[in-house]
Amino acid sequence: MAKLTTQDLEVIKSAQKARLAFRERTYLLICGGTGCHATGSIRVKDALLAAIEDKGLGDTVQVIETGCNGFCAMGPLLVVHPGDIFYQKLTVEDMPELVESHLINGKPVERLLYKDPVSKARIAAQTKIPFFAHQMPRALRNKGLINPESIDEYIGRDGYIGAAKALFDMTPQQIIEEMKISGMRGRGGAGFPTGVKWDFASKSAGAVKYVLCNADEGDPGAFMDRSILEADPHAVLEGMIIAAKAIDAHKGYIYARTEYPLAIKRLGIAIDQAKGYGLLGDNILGSALSFDIEIYQGAGAFVCGEETALMRSIEGKRGMPRPRPPFPAHKGLWEKPTILNNVETLANVPQIMVKGGAWYAGVGTQTSKGTKVFALSGDVNNIGLVEVPMGTPLRTIIYDIGGGIPNKRKFKAVQLGGPSGGCIPESHLDTPVDYEAIAKVGAIMGSGGAIVMDEKTCMVDMARFFMEFIQDESCGKCTPCREGTRRQLQILEKICEGRGEPDDIDILVELSQTIRETALCGLGQTGPNPVLSALRYFRDEFEAHIHEKRCPAKRCVALLRFEVEPDACTRCGMCFRACPADAIVWEKKEVARIDKEKCIKCLTCYDKCRFDAIF
Template sequence: MQLYRAHLLVCGGTGCVSSGSKKIQDAIVDELAKQKLDQEIKVVETGCHGFCEMGPIVIVYPEGTFYCQVQANDIPEIISEHLIKGRIVQRLLFKAPVTEEQVPSYKDIAFYKKQHRIALRNCGHIDPEYIQEYIAKNGYEGLAKALTTLTPEQVIEEMKKSGLRGRGGGGFSTGLKWQFASKSPGPKKYIICNADEGDPGAFMDRSVLEGDPHSVLEGMLIAAYAIGADEGYIYVRAEYPLAIKRLKVAIAQAEEMGLLGDNILGTGFSCRIQIKEGAGAFVCGEETALMASIEGSRGMPNPRPPFPAVKGLWEKPSNINNVETYANVPIILLDGADKYASLGTENSKGTKVFALTGKLRNTGLAEVPMGISLREIIFDIGGGIMDDKKFKAVQIGGPSGGCIPEQHLDTPVDYDSLIALGAMMGSGGLVVMDETSCMVDVARFFLNFTQKESCGKCTPCREGTKRMLEILEKICDGKGVPEDITTLQTLGAVIKKTALCGLGQTAPNPVLATLRYFRDEYDAHINDKKCPAGVCTALLEYKIIAESCKGCGACARVCPADAITGEKKQPYVIDISKCIKCGSCIEKCKFNAIVKG
């Protein structure tokens, strides 16, 4: 076995790849060869390390020096200074927000300090296309323990004891779900992984599949053993080509080593897993629609009961969990349910992965213990709001979730607390908004997404969300009337109670939550015909402040509607009847003399 004095870990997740990490990796290989260090230093392409805002990322081991926003032309300096002379390249280190303090080791960066990684334990640390690295991190030991020392019933009891709940949005007990499938009679059962991640801004499952695919395979195999399944499917959207590629490599490697397929580890247990690429329909995140898609039918939900545990894929008992849920399973089996259950709150055990997006300084993936507050996630891990603006709200749970305002930032993040606030855990999307966000427009954005993704099978979702969207568009266009508020609330309540599947039942959540916490913004749109955040174009009015205008004429020269007139060195004016509210004048003015409101 080749021994190396150092490893250079290059992030190979989708985010860093799109920022040029492949060129960086090539530059490292070339420079190491040039310096005759290729037999001393190993280059490892990893999955996503989570800190996407700082990509491309290169980490030097064993010391763990964290270089961020690296470019290919930085590589000769890293190798000559750090790897040859032993001097850290200071300019490429992470700088803490506000203080600008340089942090050499990733373990000391605030973004990572409050995280507790279980599902993401290997992401960014191993080569996902090299099974030996996963095995070196105790990979497949949980499966071996289950197959050689535990009965299927004991595995299920361990999962129930751990308190693991489904991380795909529903939050149902994983152990109970497995138990139902296990007790369903029949010689043929299926194990299914839901990797159809469709929430805007969400990339938790994609990162796990790209960075640690074997953890998902191992979790599925343990579940298959527990319920008595011998065949499985990973339903992953085709827009995830890198995840699919690494899954295929992982499946082939596991089969070659006898960890997947027939007579696994010589125990007599057999299970085969294959990939089904989805076409990107959001509704296929619902389990009955997902199974219909695997079968070759249009992805549309069916009424329940019967539940998949009784009558699922091809009418056989089936169990469906999402990527993050399965990634937790091997650790629970290996370390014991008690250790896992020691994390989190009474009814929400373990950790949760969130995709931090929006107006945050630090965007990326964060895995935190259940029970941590939203304030800690947003300000300690996320680094606070960009450009020192004021926090306004956080949309949690994706299009199916709800907006939570500042007064509830200290709420513990768990399933029950979020539902009480009118939001939900969902799969883990977390979008932060500042004072420049219009909450009516935010509600319109999310409802527009879910309305377009509706399969149209049931009337409440097909027609109800369309009517709600029309009302929101009318309000944003300055044509709203006071009665619209009551209509939105009534429609939302009816759709939640009568829609066929989870997509329709949760579609009104962003509207109902913004009405609950930001009613004043709706009133301003309807009664005053004003958008307080200055977002809704139809309600904006551009004005030139005479005292600030220098009469340079720059605004008039860029106005496409010839709505701005004036004399040089005299204040200019905007003809509101001609103004198309494009904002070109504001962008061009150097004196901040133009305002909108």
């Protein structure tokens, strides 16, 4: 492949015009994200291609496998253009009908369209579906639209135009200024202003500097970065090129989770393509900048999301954090000035160069600008990726976009920020998405995991769950984290098992404060947050466990009796049908009974009973 110049970029861009404006052909965009692959999108795609071939439509129809579309719970997904018709939960068997009805007769297949859970109406156009209608895609602007393995399609969407502008029309200081104007704060969770970070590294003296991308998305329940890497890998590369110019670096690494094979594969393809076009390597686009990127696969350690630990890991050592200062902007990877940015942060950079920092800062709140991507999951109807302007209330995300809580259950809390964050109850659901506002109610913005929990979630058990995570992932270097979290976990386990003592809550709080103040890195310092926030809003549940030996949400096995309350039982037999151990005795019109000899305490009957009759 020939090395490109800026003019070549424009040529490629205009060649992609028809495809990206959905002209001249019918375009079938099938989702090829990890979620849809798992639900069978590859088989569906093959069946679709076969059906198209069968009807001889090969010349007028083009099937494109895109990255993650974002509406993961509805996969496999397909969007047909023109018309923006959204199909969901497709099977191989649906394909001949879809081709016949939609592509030949021009009539969308009604039964495969999205069905609104409230109005029960079918909605055809993707942009009219509430899940998409309230979003503002910026970091995700190419998701579900381009083929992530085609650099030309990325260029067609203004790709590498931002890099060209930064390389030829801007000085490093101007790039940094633009980032400062945008108000962009690190999307990995800590929220440090990106422009300021780049400024430090730019002013650090040294011939060797590094640009790192943190794709070690370790927070449980977070999959924003995976989706961006799978859907739009070039955006991240372009962001890194711009960062390299800003700080004068020549080498970059993407530290990617080994658990994300598809993201790593697509990144690898993207890097090869960019090298082929001369967008990575020596004298990018003919400019003075030479910059290369390598993927470094992690090996499974949550703490490696912490910047100093991540750098140790790239150096081939145990990924343990070290005290700061010196900050990585002065002494980072191999003791050289280094910047580390999160995937979502970098994916936003190219557009900030093209449209300007002021454009980016045009939405948001006083201190939090632009948009934020959330991975909405848990007990919520519409699970998937959600990008909203900063300042959007959490209620909008959960109810308008997320479609509320399934199974007619009640909302209990939304967990933000993973093991470093906290849960936000109903009373604070009008809190806007804003770094400071969320911190004020006891959680953190975090990287964007938003897990909704309904009334069947035990908050003591959740606190135990997060503490088990932290304890397991603690690297062991500093005592407060290594020993303190272990003691906390023991206490929480004791409470869940019905052996809680009156002093336990006070000890938990005291330990939390000590760990917060004395742990070495962010993982340890924020580790007690889930416990503190659970205590702040759900202290009564802790007290019920400790004093009454009762789990109000009925999740803690040791506190359950596995008996049926005859007055509450509607004799429906749901538990009987669901029990995997044949431990439920039931006959029509009879109250169910649990045979404790056979019961394996799997909680299936608790889940299935709609009437709360098992206690």
